[in-house]
Amino acid sequence: MTTTATDTIQTHQPQAQKVPLGATVNIPPRRLDFQFDDKTTTRYFYDNDPFLSAFWLSLSALFPEGEAFFVDAVRHYRKAITDPKLKAQVAGFIGQEAMHSKEHEAWNEMGLKFGYPTDKLDKSLGKLLGLVQKRTPKIFQLAATVCLEHYTAIIAEQLLREDEHQEKILDDATAKLWLWHALEENEHKTVAYDVYEKVSGSYAIRAGAMIPTTVIFFAVLAVFQTRMLASDGRLFELKNNWKGVKFLFGRKGLFTKLAPQYLDFFKRDFHPSQHDTDALLDEWREKLFGENGMLTEQHAQASQRKGKKAH
Numbered sequence: 001m002t003t004t005a006t007d008t009i010q011t012h013q014p015q016a017q018k019v020p021l022g023a024t025v026n027i028p029p030r031r032l033d034f035q036f037d038d039k040t041t042t043r044y045f046y047d048n049d050p051f052l053s054a055f056w057l058s059l060s061a062l063f064p065e066g067e068a069f070f071v072d073a074v075r076h077y078r079k080a081i082t083d084p085k086l087k088a089q090v091a092g093f094i095g096q097e098a099m100h101s102k103e104h105e106a107w108n109e110m111g112l113k114f115g116y117p118t119d120k121l122d123k124s125l126g127k128l129l130g131l132v133q134k135r136t137p138k139i140f141q142l143a144a145t146v147c148l149e150h151y152t153a154i155i156a157e158q159l160l161r162e163d164e165h166q167e168k169i170l171d172d173a174t175a176k177l178w179l180w181h182a183l184e185e186n187e188h189k190t191v192a193y194d195v196y197e198k199v200s201g202s203y204a205i206r207a208g209a210m211i212p213t214t215v216i217f218f219a220v221l222a223v224f225q226t227r228m229l230a231s232d233g234r235l236f237e238l239k240n241n242w243k244g245v246k247f248l249f250g251r252k253g254l255f256t257k258l259a260p261q262y263l264d265f266f267k268r269d270f271h272p273s274q275h276d277t278d279a280l281l282d283e284w285r286e287k288l289f290g291e292n293g294m295l296t297e298q299h300a301q302a303s304q305r306k307g308k309k310a311h
């Protein structure tokens, strides 16, 4: 069977059926149409903690513009990809990231209703990334995407592996948003990397790009976090903020624990598939989209609505 990776992938079987983008390579974009608002969503949804809730919201504020940047970087090289499997993976990647941007926009909108400046932060990031797109070579943009996809994959893997995170997310819809996104980040974690390997493969550019990417990533996150806390009147709650910093960077902190996986990226023969998440993804696909999955019904309804609109 051959596949094309245009807007839909056609199967060449007697009764040609349209299958969702990327479905043939297990990177299916799933429509979910989350509904969030400030009345049904818990303001300090993460462990009732203002600092850590602001942290996840800061991360979320990076996604709409950030993931659009990833898509642009990969799409630029789409024509150079001739391998049908990678083409289908690219289609799945673009579709999944587009859905992530859409759903995080909805979540960020809810943050705005709580008084957080998610709209302004989104605009600032858009300007910064616009500048990067104008001033840097396309191959650097793709390498930076590979670096950030590595970040998202390892953070997402921790979210899926550690019950602690799942227990600390108090809000049902919010938990589902993050777990779904975490699943899909790992489903497509090899795509930008493989495109990069096909069109360049330079170790020096890939590893070199990780340095400025890391500096900019944490600098932007720090600015976002500061502005979130300031808007919430909690910038000088030093004790709790320090506790939050330790949760992220302390001895057993979220980022500290990721250091070995992060450093793997600098190995010459690194490939994202070396972090084996196959069993983990099977488990979460079942939990989220299996017969009695947490999102099965929501996904079916959203797809049905989309289908009706299309006709």
Ligand SMILES: [Fe+2]
Pocket (backbone or CB within 6 Å): 067, 096, 097, 100, 181, 185
């Ligand atoms: Fe994403």
Ligand SMILES: [Fe+2]
Pocket (backbone or CB within 6 Å): 097, 149, 152, 185, 188
């Ligand atoms: Fe991604």
